[in-house]
């Protein structure tokens with residue numbers, strides 16, 4: 001089984017990264033083949049809406065997001081984590097989701113093989129885990145609605161301004177590992 005993890009945080013050391021690594025470590029310990037993508041420092045561009053993909057079946061751009069999309073295409077499961085910036089996912093992570101429009105065919109069916117499993121994790125500074133619930137729900141609905149992913153768990157990490165907070169929160173890391181186990 002191949003599992004791709006994506007940390008959408010632009011911080012070189014981040015909670016998103018710690019969380020995705022914990023999930024991938026858990027899966028690797030149980031025999032999965034894992035691949036980690038950290039968007040921090042990546043060379044990426046947003047979607048320019050040119051619609052090249054609608055006639056050619058692939059994005060006109062070739063950057064690090066191209067590699068992430070290829071890896072997701074070939075994976076059996078994905079783990080996605082990204083921070084909330086002003087009530088929405090950060091722009092680097094949003095660029096990935098927008099660029100995945102190249103996987104949406106002109107008739108709105110999806111080029112991705114259906115049924116890949118997924119877990120999604122939002123990280124935020126605020127302590128109320130329901131404060132940006134709509135954003136986590138939006139991601140899960142986008143992945144299941146457009147990309148036919150089977151989103152099996154959604155987690156929210158709170159009080160995350162300190163980049164080490166997730167690493168120090170054994171209870172949350174244990175939740176992440178339990179969620180990861182459901183991908184197997």
Ligand SMILES: Cc1cc2nc3c(=O)[nH]c(=O)nc-3n(C[C@H](O)[C@H](O)[C@H](O)COP(=O)(O)O)c2cc1C
Nearest residue numbers: 009014015016083084085086087124125126160161
């Ligand atoms: C530009 C910016 C905007 C942010 N906006 C919010 C926000 O609206 N609500 C919130 O709870 N945290 C907000 N945060 C805090 C991040 O969501 C929080 O630090 C998160 O845990 C970072 O995740 P990371 O460690 O994976 O980078 C913001 C941080 C930045 C840099």
